[in-house]
Amino acid sequence: MxxxxxxxxxxxxxxxxxxxxxxxxxxxxxxxxxxxxxxxxxxxxxxxxxxxxxxxxxxxxxxxxxxxxxxxxxxxxxLATDREWTLCIIGVGNLGHAIVENDNFREMGYRFVAAFDKDQEKISKRLPCGLLIESVERLRDVVRLRNIQIGVITTPPDEAQRVTDLLVDAGIKGILNFSPTQVKAPKSCVVENVDFAVRFEHLAYHLSKVPLK
Structure with a gap:
């Protein structure tokens, strides 16, 4: 190269x-x-x-x-997509479910090996893919035990930074954040923020410039 x-x-x-x-x-x-x-x-x-x-x-x-x-x-x-990456997801709501169950990610080598939530009604239940939803309090131990490399955040915005800190403390070096807020991490951890609201606003701006018929 x-x-x-x-x-x-x-x-x-x-x-x-x-x-x-x-x-x-x-x-x-x-x-x-x-x-x-x-x-x-x-x-x-x-x-x-x-x-x-x-x-x-x-x-x-x-x-x-x-x-x-x-x-x-x-x-x-x-792009390092010629290998398998192990992931965990934090926040198993509608978006979290959709991401974990997406077959395209598995085919591309992104394998979810853990799912976390703080909702007691969700903890200990299994997702259709077979993953057991675990307490976010177990995140550090599970990340290290299963050698998880990437953390995916789909929590409400007020919880995203705390989850980021937990992931960094556990040794995670890559975070994909879908929560509608910017999270901060040390330079040793790469963070990709994906904010759907920003994309919608970007689209709305350009549509507003299109002349009405």
Whole structure:
């Protein structure tokens, strides 16, 4: 892999986007794809595809295109999705249920091995996938016992920071936060905040600029 001082965050996000059509092409027996075709599938321009891939090395043959299997394997290696990751979820409400039961995550190598909640009515019950809902007070011990690498937060906003602190204390190095609030963690822990409300507001803003018919 090519080493570079700084890779734009957007380029890393687009790599994940490129992997989607590559998987489809591989399943349908397509062995080679051009940057033009890959760009068309992903809604970007061909120059952007070539530039993004160039951050990580030299791929493809000029005038021919990219070997679908090789490019997909390289992207998965770059994104570290060529291995299995163990996850826990904290907050087993509607959103938490939907995430844990999503087969796509399992197929991508993200395996939930623990679920936590503070609601006594939920604790000790099993989810359809077989996970036992455990008390959040057991989080530290369970994370270490099961070698959990990523914590997913789907709690109400007033509980998110406390849960973040518990995850960090347990040794978690990656957190995906769906709670509608920004959480803080030390630099040793990577946090991705996913706020659906912000996305809706972003969409509403752009829609407000569209002329009414």
């Amino acid at each position: 090519k080493k570079t001082a700084k890779i734009p965050y957007a380029a890393i996000e687009r790599l994940a986007l490129y992997s989607r059509p590559l998987k489809v092409l591989l399943k349908t027996g397509v062995t080679v794809v051009s940057s033009e075709k890959l760009a068309e599938y992903c809604g970007v321009n061909p120059a952007q595809v070539r530039k993004d891939l160039a951050y990580f090395g030299e791929f493809g043959v000029r005038g021919v295109g990219y070997d679908v299997n090789d490019l997909l394997r390289e992207i998965q290696s770059i």
